[in-house]
Amino acid sequence: MPPEPDVTVVVIVYNDAPRLPRAVRSALGQSLPGVEVVIVDDASTDATPEVAARLTARAPDRVRGFTLPVNSGGCGRPRNIGLRHAKGRYVMFLDSDDTLDPHACRNMVAAADGTGADLVSGRCVRVLPDREHVWYPRLYRESAVYDDILDNPDLLYDTLATNKCYRRAFLDRAGLRFVDRLHYEDLLFSAQAYLGADRIAVIPHRVYNWLVDPRGGALSITNRRAELSNFADRLEIHRRIDAALRAHGADEIALVKDVKFVNHDLLLYLREMRSRDPWHREAFAGLARPYLAGLDDAVFEAAEKMPAIAALMIREGDIEAALAAADHAPKGGGRPVLSIAPAERDGRIYWTRDHLGTESARRVLDITGLGVHSAPLGDLVLGGRVTAMRRDGKALRMSGTVVNPLGRIPEDAELGGRLEIRDRRRPRRAFRVPATVRRENGRIAWETVFFPSHVIRPIGLVDQTWALWLRLTAGDTAVEVRLTSEGTAHCDLAVPVRPRLTRAAGDRLEAYVAATGELALRVEAGRWPARVTLPALRRVARTGAGRRWWRRAVRAERRLRERFTARRTKIAVFNRVLVRLPVRKGTVVFESRLGARYCGDPKYIYRALRDSGAPYRAIWSYRDARRGFPDEALLVKRGSWAYYRALARAEFWIDDRSLSGELRKRPQTTYIQTQGPAPRPPGLDEPPAEPGAGEDRSDHFVVRSEDDVRAAAGGPGATARPLRTGCPRNDPLINGGDPHETAAVRRRLGLSGDRRSVVLYAPAFRPGEDGRPARPFEVPFPLERFARELGDSHVLLVRAPGPGTAVVPPGMDGAVIDAGAVHDVALLMLLSDALVTDRSPVLFDYALLDRPMIFYTPDATGRAGLPAPEPGPVVTDEDVLLDVLADLDGVRREHAAARRRFAERHGEYDTGTAGKAIVERFFTGGGR
Numbered sequence: 067m068p069p070e071p072d073v074t075v076v077v078i079v080y081n082d083a084p085r086l087p088r089a090v091r092s093a094l095g096q097s098l099p100g101v102e103v104v105i106v107d108d109a110s111t112d113a114t115p116e117v118a119a120r121l122t123a124r125a126p127d128r129v130r131g132f133t134l135p136v137n138s139g140g141c142g143r144p145r146n147i148g149l150r151h152a153k154g155r156y157v158m159f160l161d162s163d164d165t166l167d168p169h170a171c172r173n174m175v176a177a178a179d180g181t182g183a184d185l186v187s188g189r190c191v192r193v194l195p196d197r198e199h200v201w202y203p204r205l206y207r208e209s210a211v212y213d214d215i216l217d218n219p220d221l222l223y224d225t226l227a228t229n230k231c232y233r234r235a236f237l238d239r240a241g242l243r244f245v246d247r248l249h250y251e252d253l254l255f256s257a258q259a260y261l262g263a264d265r266i267a268v269i270p271h272r273v274y275n276w277l278v279d280p281r282g283g284a285l286s287i288t289n290r291r292a293e294l295s296n297f298a299d300r301l302e303i304h305r306r307i308d309a310a311l312r313a314h315g316a317d318e319i320a321l322v323k324d325v326k327f328v329n330h331d332l333l334l335y336l337r338e339m340r341s342r343d344p345w346h347r348e349a350f351a352g353l354a355r356p357y358l359a360g361l362d363d364a365v366f367e368a369a370e371k372m373p374a375i376a377a378l379m380i381r382e383g384d385i386e387a388a389l390a391a392a393d394h395a396p397k398g399g400g401r402p403v404l405s406i407a408p409a410e411r412d413g414r415i416y417w418t419r420d421h422l423g424t425e426s427a428r429r430v431l432d433i434t435g436l437g438v439h440s441a442p443l444g445d446l447v448l449g450g451r452v453t454a455m456r457r458d459g460k461a462l463r464m465s466g467t468v469v470n471p472l473g474r475i476p477e478d479a480e481l482g483g484r485l486e487i488r489d490r491r492r493p494r495r496a497f498r499v500p501a502t503v504r505r506e507n508g509r510i511a512w513e514t515v516f517f518p519s520h521v522i523r524p525i526g527l528v529d530q531t532w533a534l535w536l537r538l539t540a541g542d543t544a545v546e547v548r549l550t551s552e553g554t555a556h557c558d559l560a561v562p563v564r565p566r567l568t569r570a571a572g573d574r575l576e577a578y579v580a581a582t583g584e585l586a587l588r589v590e591a592g593r594w595p596a597r598v599t600l601p602a603l604r605r606v607a608r609t610g611a612g613r614r615w616w617r618r619a620v621r622a623e624r625r626l627r628e629r630f631t632a633r634r635t636k637i638a639v640f641n642r643v644l645v646r647l648p649v650r651k652g653t654v655v656f657e658s659r660l661g662a663r664y665c666g667d668p669k670y671i672y673r674a675l676r677d678s679g680a681p682y683r684a685i686w687s688y689r690d691a692r693r694g695f696p697d698e699a700l701l702v703k704r705g706s707w708a709y710y711r712a713l714a715r716a717e718f719w720i721d722d723r724s725l726s727g728e729l730r731k732r733p734q735t736t737y738i739q740t741q742g743p744a745p746r747p748p749g750l751d752e753p754p755a756e757p758g759a760g761e762d763r764s765d766h767f768v769v770r771s772e773d774d775v776r777a778a779a780g781g782p783g784a785t786a787r788p789l790r791t792g793c794p795r796n797d798p799l800i801n802g803g804d805p806h807e808t809a810a811v812r813r814r815l816g817l818s819g820d821r822r823s824v825v826l827y828a829p830a831f832r833p834g835e836d837g838r839p840a841r842p843f844e845v846p847f848p849l850e851r852f853a854r855e856l857g858d859s860h861v862l863l864v865r866a867p868g869p870g871t872a873v874v875p876p877g878m879d880g881a882v883i884d885a886g887a888v889h890d891v892a893l894l895m896l897l898s899d900a901l902v903t904d905r906s907p908v909l910f911d912y913a914l915l916d917r918p919m920i921f922y923t924p925d926a927t928g929r930a931g932l933p934a935p936e937p938g939p940v941v942t943d944e945d946v947l948l949d950v951l952a953d954l955d956g957v958r959r960e961h962a963a964a965r966r967r968f969a970e971r972h973g974e975y976d977t978g979t980a981g982k983a984i985v986e987r988f989f990t991g992g993g994r
Contacts, residue, residue, distance in 0.1 A: 072100035072155055073171045073231070076148030078141055079105065079162035083113040090121050092165035092275075094128060098172040103129045104151050106144040109137040142244035142251040145227075149234075149243065157232045163277055164228065170273035174231035177267045181211045184236035184263035187221070188273030190229035201226065201276070210268045215260040219322035221268075223330065225256040229274040232259065245306070249299040257307045257323070261314045292342070294349055297335055301357050304331070321368060324361050328369040328377045332358075336376050336392035339385075340550055341579040347385050354380050363426040370395070372402075374430050375417050382421045391417065393449060393548075393583060403548050403583070404438055405449020407471050413850065413877035415439050415472070437842035437873045439472050440884050443543050444691075445871075446474070450512075450536055450547040452585050455559055455577065458515070462561050465513035467506075468538060468547050475510060479540040483547075485514045487522055490531040490586065497522050503538060512536060518561040518575060522587075526571025527603065530589040533580065551577075551585045563589060570599040636710050641730040644714035649734045653683045655712050657721035661689035661704035663889040664696065666722045667740035667768060667980075670794035672696070674981030680989040685712045694889050718988065724764070731763045736988065739764035739786065740793065768793055768984075770910070771974035791983040792976035798892050799914045800978030811893045815883050817861065823954055824861045826898035828891065829922075830906035831867040843872045846924055847944040849882045850875060855948055857881030863894055867906070900954050902947070913937055913969040914976055918957040922947050937961060937968035 075093040079086050086105070093103045105118045115133060122131040132147055145159055156175060160166060170188065177186045190201040200206065202224045212218050227244075236242075240262040244251045260266065304327060311320045332354065339347055358381040366374045372395035379388035390406035409419035415434045422428050438446065450468040457463075464485065475481075481503040488496040499521055501514040522532065536547035558577075565571040572589035573596045580586045591600040629635055654675070656668040664686065675682055676698075684699040687709055692701055702708040719725060719737040731737055764786045769775055775788050798804070817824065827845065843866035852862055857878070863885040864872040871886040885894055891908060895901070900918040903909050909919055919938035938961050941947045950957060 069100070070155060071102040071153055072098055072175050073102070073158055074148075074152035074154035074156070074234070075101060075103050075158050075160050075166070075171075076145055076152065077103055077105045077160045077162060078108060078144040078148065079110065079114055079118070080108040080137065080144075081110045081112045081114060082162040083110070083117045086114060086117050086162045087121060089160055089162045089165055090129065092168070093160060094125065095168060096166065096171040097169045098175060100154075101128070101171050102154060104148045105129065105131040106148045107131065107133040108144045109134045138246065140247060140249055140251065142246045142248065145244045145251075146246070149237065152234060155234060157234050157237065158230070159228050160274075161228060165275045165277065167272045167275065169271065171231075173269055173271045174273060177209070177269050178231060178233060181265060181267045183211065183265040183267035184233045185259050185265075186231040186267045186269065187224065188229050188231075188269045188271050190224075190226055190274040190276055191272055192276045192278055194278050201229070206268060206270045208270055212266045212268075213264075215263075215266065215316070216318055217266075218268075219319040221260060221266065222257065222319065222323050223326050225253040226274075227252040227255050228276075230256070230259075236263065245303070248302055249296060250303045253300075253303045254306050254310070258310055261310060261316060292338070292346075294346070294353065297350060298353055300331060301353060304357070321362075321364060324365040325369045328361075328365060329373045332377055332380070333373045333392060333395060336380075336388060337395075337397055337583075338581045339389055339392065340583040341581050344552070347389075351380055351383065351385050351388075355383065363424075366430045367426065371433065371436070375433075378421070378427065378430050379418075384418065384420065387418045387420075390449065396582070400582075401447045401546075403447045403449050404471055405469055405548075405550075407469055408433060408438060410439070410472065410876050413875050415876060434875050435842070435844060435873050437871055439474075439876055440874050441842065441871050442887055443474050443540065443545060444693075446471075447546045447548060448538070450549045452534070452549050452551050455551075457559065457561060460517055460519065460562065461515050462518050463513070463515045465511070466536075466549060468510040468512065468536065470510050475538075475540045475545075477505075479543075481505070481510070482539040483512055484537050485516075486535045486537055487532045487587065488535055489524075489529045490533050490580070491529065493533070495529070497532075498537075501536065510538070512538070519564050522563055522575065524563065524565050524572075524589060526565030526567035526589065530572070531580070532575070532587045533584045534586060535584065548583065549585050550583050551579055560590070560592065561587075565589065569593075570595045571603075572596050572600055633705065636705070636707065637726075637728050640710045640714055641728075644711055645730055645732050647711075647715050649717055649732070650683065650715045651717055652681050653685065653712075653716045654718040654720060655685045655687065655716040656699075657687045657704070657719075657723070657725070660723050661687040664694045665795075665890040665892075667794045668720050668722055669890065670797055670981040671720055671738075671740075671984055672699075674794070674985045675989055678982075678985050678990055680985065682989065685716070687712075727763065736766070737764045738766050738768070738789070738984065738988070740768040740795075768980070770796075770976055771972055773972060773974075789984065789987075790975050792973065792978075792980040793911070794981035794984065795892055796911050796914055796973065796976045797978050797981050799895060799911060800976060803892065803896055808893060808896055811888055812897060814888070815863070815885060815897075816880060817883075817897065818880070822859055822861050823899045824863060824897055825900045825902060825951060826863045826865060826885075826894050826912075827902045827922075828865040828894075828906055828908045829867055829904050843867065843886075845872060847922070847947060849878065851944070852948065853878050853881035856951060860951060863898060865891060865894060900951070900957070902951075909937075910972050913965055914973050916962075916965055916969065918954050918961070919965065920947065920950055920957065935964060937965040 077089055077093065090103055090105065093101060105121065107114055107118050118131045122129045130151065132151060134144065134147065138144060149157060156178060158171065158174070174186045174188060177183065189206040191198050192201060205221060205224055210218070215221060242255065242258055242262065244255050307323060308320070311317070311323065335350065339350065358377055366378050369377070372391045376388045376391035376395070379391060387406060393403040393405045396402060406418065409416050411419070411422070414432050415438065416422060416428070417431045417433050422431060448469055448471070450466055452464055452466040454463070454465045483501040483503040485499045485501050486496045499514055499516040501512045503510065503512045524530070524532070534549045536549055538545045538547050560574045560576045563573065563575045572591055574590055574592040575587040576590045577585065577587055591597045656672050658664060658666045658668040672684060675684070686695050686699045686701050687704040688695055688701050689704045695701055702712050713719065713729065716735060719735060720740070722740045724739060724741060766789050767786045769788045769790055770793055845864055849862070861880065862882045864874060864882065866872040866886045872884045874882050874884045888894055895912055895915060898917070900920065901909065901912045902920045902922050904921060904923050912919060921936055921938055921940045923940060924942055939950055939957060941950055
């Protein structure tokens with residue numbers, strides 16, 4: 067009698083003859099030898115039965131096959147048949163279009179045997195032609211064992227049946243089988259297995275490859291979201307899960323399951339709803355509303371903000387507000403689109419002015435924390451509609467409207483714009499036509515007319531879909547506007563086009579609404595020869611060989627592009643080739659905060675150099691936006707080929723964050739580093755360091771005092787020579803700076819000429835889970851209370867850490883101002899009468915002003931690293947903070963001696979002439 071297999075892999079298949087062998091090979095090729103395969107054919111009508119028979123004949127001792135007489139229409143019955151015939155101690159499930167990792171069974175069985183778990187779950191990876199991503203990676207960061215689902219209810223987010231290994235005795239004991247004649251049977255089966263398992267193990271190993279081919283012919287069940295019956299099945303499955311949770315008395319995890327439905331399941335459909343007809347939307351809402359009405363209000367409050375708003379709006383029958391919420395929660399990390407006009411009420415911002423009747427609804431709809439009312443206008447992506455789109459002979463006329471949320475586009479701003487037709491695969495490639503923008507009955511309206519056959523010239527085949535966007539300008543600010551259409555209102559329109567691969571690759575553009583929401587155009591065939599060649603080429607692309615060729619071509623193109631643009635490639639070329647180029651005398655590369663801002667020491671060295679009259683060529687690196695940098699300087703994008711070429715040929719490097727140690731610095735280049743050698747907690751504008759940043763190769767470093775010199779001993783910059791000049795960024799703090807620049811910032815912030823005390827709040831950077839600061843930043847004390855109690859006598863300038871913005875509720879009447887748009891914090895220091903901070907290094911600079919400093923540290927993290935003795939009061943609660951701010955004169959007197967001693971110790975060399983001294987030494991005096 068043959069030994070009992072360790073694992074039975076149940077492979078289900080329907081009309082998938084080309085891919086079935088690959089799936090079976092992945093199971094038979096496991097590094098664990100005791101694996102059998104049970105193939106269950108769901109009454110296929112293609113060559114699948116013959117392929118399955120050949121696979122069985124080749125390995126009759128390891129492969130068995132079964133065929134259903136009638137197609138079941140789903141995955142449940144075939145999997146149950148496979149379970150019935152399984153002989154292994156453990157069971158796994160595999161779809162015919164996917165594969166198992168070579169070590170999946172070995173890792174799963176080892177975890178099950180080692181822990182006694184009834185269920186083991188591993189990492190599933192979705193594999194697309196040009197990329198991969200892990201399914202719920204947070205669940206699989208490390209190995210874990212749970213006695214019960216209550217130990218980690220978040221496991222309910224992963225309800226796939228295919229990345230799991232089940233003890234067969236457990237399935238038989240619990241009577242667990244898949245539901246028949248309903249899609250999404252995985253969700254119910256997994257929930258029941260989680261509830262019934264005595265122990266659950268999680269492993270971080272890759273076990274399942276979910277192969278996704280968008281051009282692979284028939285859509286999988288999970289991708290048929292355009293079918294209302296698909297959503298109806300999902301709702302029915304969720305109702306059965308609810309019943310199972312009640313039967314097990316698992317009320318504790320019912321909330322997690324419902325939150326997952328709001329965060330994930332419902333949002334999947336809503337994100338694609340703009341491409342559906344209005345009747346489809348109404349029917350969808352009619353299905354969803356009764357289920358959502360049965361959810362507790364706590365679900366909406368516990369879910370993520372935008373999915374919760376979307377679900378609440380569906381429940382309330384406001385489909386447009388729900389779709390706008392889905393726009394603001396895009397898939398795959400895209401930029402949120404604001405396609406609704408929020409409302410201000412009682413000093414808070416709400417998603418809509420409607421549906422605010424209950425306290426719970428107001429909490430859900432409160433979006434003050436998103437900062438859409440205070441974020442720079444250019445940081446927003448607005449929603450717009452195409453209201454008219456028609457052919458006029460060979461010309462195309464388009465017009466539409468743009469949402470103006472909270473009147474963010476000022477009435478007095480000069481408006482302009484252009485229509486951009488962007489390649490949906492490569493959005494940077496676009497065709498542009500000017501548009502006329504105007505105000506019309508309180509709205510922003512636009513229109514354009516152009517000849518598509520002259521303007522739009524796609525290559526053909528490789529760039530067949532083009533999205534329509536508007537780039538709106540309001541004064542000096544540019545705003546991105548995603549354009550959509552009401553349902554499929556303009557999808558019967560077609561305009562001529564001439565691809566560069568001739569009209570054999572298509573001869574017209576047809577309008578449609580993409581699943582992502584934007585109105586788009588796609589290349590289609592209208593007449594001969596395109597009607598013959600284009601369908602033929604697409605048929606070839608859908609064949610197995612065509613798909614394989616396409617995947618290889620896409621991957622090769624992606625690899626080539628990634629290799630050419632990869633940082634490691636640029637570093638290698640820099641070190642081997644670019645450093646051989648001749649140095650350009652007088653060329654200086656400036657960089658501040660890794661290119662994030664024009665500020666700090668590099669800014670003031672640059673100004674002193676500009677004022678000296680010395681011959682030089684200034685190059686500034688920028689990271690995201692070009693705004694704020696000097697007009698007369700050459701700008702290069704950080705990390706670009708131009709950036710590395712500029713570094714290679716520069717005579718001087720001047721920066722404040724330490725350029726990457728991976729770059730080979732040639733002897734002819736002088737590197738002046740202004741950060742200083744001492745380790746310090748991150749402060750304002752501190753982006754994450756890049757690889758090799760600690761490997762300091764600087765020739766000189768700027769110091770404020772002998773403390774800095776002593777701190778350099780034995781450190782990474784020990785070979786560099788100290789410049790005992792003080793910090794150039796502190797020059798304006800001592801000499802008062804440029805009064806015109808200070809006055810301009812005062813006007814920009816709306817600071818009037820009243821006699822209110824200006825308080826600067828500038829905390830240290832605190833990384834979130836992803837290592838980056840929270841965006842937008844929320845002040846850890848109630849701003850409403852500050853405005854209420856001190857607003858008549860004080861103004862609070864909030865300077866968020868990092869390049870983000872701060873959440874400032876509306877209705878502050880100028881008492882609280884977000885100052886994040888001011889790049890140079892020295893200007894804010896000059897405007898202020900007092901500083902509130904924690905352990906941010908900004909305190910060392912501010913001490914030079916000899917003005918009150920208050921250290922607000924409500925938790926131990928903020929108190930760690932404070933200088934001792936503190937040059938100001940340390941406050942741990944908001945009541946005391948407000949009392950101290952109300953008596954700034956008292957703080958000034960009480961801590962005057964401590965402040966001066968602190969400034970003398972840490973600003974020993976700061977005399978207001980640092981920038982000039984550095985320029986005289988290196989640019990006008992000929993020193994090195």
